[in-house]
Amino acid sequence: MDVFNSVSASASQIKCIDMHTSGGPVRIPISGLPNLIGTLQEQFKQAHEPEYDQIRKRILLEPRGHDGLYGGMLRKDTEFVQSGEADIGVLYIHAGGYSLMCGHATLAISRFLIDTQDLEVFPNREKLKFDKESLTTELRLHAPCGLLRITVPTMSDGKSSDPNRDVSFLSVPSFASALNVEVTIPPTRRWKELGTRTSVTVDIAYGGSFFAVVSAQELGFANGIKDIHDLDEMWKTVNAIKDTISTTAELAAYTYLSTSPDPLLVNGVIVRDETIGCAREDVTGFETGVIFVGSAIDRSPCGSGTGARIALAYARGQRKLGEKWAYHSLLSVASDGHGPFVGSPVEEVEIPGGKGVGSRGVVVKTEGRAYYIGATTFTLEKADRISTIGFKIMELPAAIRSKKAV
Numbered sequence: 001m002d003v004f005n006s007v008s009a010s011a012s013q014i015k016c017i018d019m020h021t022s023g024g025p026v027r028i029p030i031s032g033l034p035n036l037i038g039t040l041q042e043q044f045k046q047a048h049e050p051e052y053d054q055i056r057k058r059i060l061l062e063p064r065g066h067d068g069l070y071g072g073m074l075r076k077d078t079e080f081v082q083s084g085e086a087d088i089g090v091l092y093i094h095a096g097g098y099s100l101m102c103g104h105a106t107l108a109i110s111r112f113l114i115d116t117q118d119l120e121v122f123p124n125r126e127k128l129k130f131d132k133e134s135l136t137t138e139l140r141l142h143a144p145c146g147l148l149r150i151t152v153p154t155m156s157d158g159k160s161s162d163p164n165r166d167v168s169f170l171s172v173p174s175f176a177s178a179l180n181v182e183v184t185i186p187p188t189r190r191w192k193e194l195g196t197r198t199s200v201t202v203d204i205a206y207g208g209s210f211f212a213v214v215s216a217q218e219l220g221f222a223n224g225i226k227d228i229h230d231l232d233e234m235w236k237t238v239n240a241i242k243d244t245i246s247t248t249a250e251l252a253a254y255t256y257l258s259t260s261p262d263p264l265l266v267n268g269v270i271v272r273d274e275t276i277g278c279a280r281e282d283v284t285g286f287e288t289g290v291i292f293v294g295s296a297i298d299r300s301p302c303g304s305g306t307g308a309r310i311a312l313a314y315a316r317g318q319r320k321l322g323e324k325w326a327y328h329s330l331l332s333v334a335s336d337g338h339g340p341f342v343g344s345p346v347e348e349v350e351i352p353g354g355k356g357v358g359s360r361g362v363v364v365k366t367e368g369r370a371y372y373i374g375a376t377t378f379t380l381e382k383a384d385r386i387s388t389i390g391f392k393i394m395e396l397p398a399a400i401r402s403k404k405a406v
């Protein structure tokens with residue numbers, strides 16, 4: 001224990017709680033956080049500055065983390081916390097940067113916020129209302145995309161979360177911004193399964209961030225996801241779609257929010273398959289999605305992508321308010337159906353500034369479970385020149401090419 005204790009006690013330590021939501025890893029730093037100030041959007045911007053961003057890189061990149069790792073930096077002071085609209089704020093972090101929304105991290109962070117009684121970490125913890133009847137606690141989280149309203153199953157002591165029941169959250173309004181748009185794939189970026197076709201038909205929807213949604217069959221995989229043998233190859237396919245949307249003005253126009261002057265662009269591509277998945281007693285249907293976000297495949301069924309897919313189904317008249325659907329990931333299907341997210345549209349709303357199909361949207365409720373997997377203290381020794389801001393092995397060839405000869 002001597003080395004364990006001395007490393008844990010080092011001056012440069014960052015303490016983290018590690019969890020996973022349906023396999024999607026979530027790291028929650030609870031000490032050593034950057035001192036960001038201002039509104040949540042201002043903090044979001046500041047966090048990108050190298051002196052602050054090195055904390056994110058140190059805990060999420062290699063050798064301490066990996067490409068698929070997500071997390072949440074709790075923000076005790078935001079404008080919504082000051083006005084009493086939120087209990088606490090969060091900045092979602094991942095190995096590639098920062099995101100507006102992360103459903104799987106929200107589910108994990110919410111359990112942690114019920115379990116912690118440490119007022120240094122969560123000053124408003126004692127103000128949360130525990131409902132003895134339903135054995136749940138309500139939590140309001142100020143996220144970069146807006147206010148999330150969360151219900152956490154709680155044990156009868158009111159002080160700890162119940163891992164045997166689903167956490168759920170009501171997200172910011174989700175909407176379909178484009179149904180059946182044709183994306184013409186440049187000749188050099190076409191994939192084998194596309195055959196002689198030159199374009200694919202995709203949907204674009206918002207669930208806290210924008211997703212392009214396309215069926216595996218439309219991409220040319222006749223038997224759906226089962227026909228996908230090489231996930232590395234699939235990146236080329238989804239990146240061709242994503243890049244074409246971003247660089248084609250009339251397609252990028254589908255990724256605007258009225259609150260933002262610039263397009264937000266497509267955060268991820270969801271390759272869906274309605275022919276596989278597993279039902280649950282309380283759902284009317286299911287589907288499976290392989291979610292390509294940033295430089296990683298989502299291990300979880302993707303909370304923001306669940307909102308986007310429900311908005312699409314609702315816009316097509318395929319889903320009723322309150323109707324539950326199970327959203328599976330590759331992992332939940334491979335795990336005998338354990339760990340889907342269950343989503344349902346709960347309220348139809350107007351989307352400010354929305355056009356056409358995007359003028360109406362839905363508030364989506366997403367349910368899922370998160371579990372603790374560890375509590376870690378990371379350290380940085382002064383002599384260590386490699387791990388200060390971490391690295392991504394796949395980016396090293398490009399980094400070497402851009403260096404001057406020494």
Ligand SMILES: O=C(O)[C@H]1NCC[C@@H]1O
Pocket residue numbers: 024070099101102103104105293298300301302303304305
């Ligand atoms: O659950 C989600 O919303 C996220 N999972 C990784 C990428 C998405 O942001």
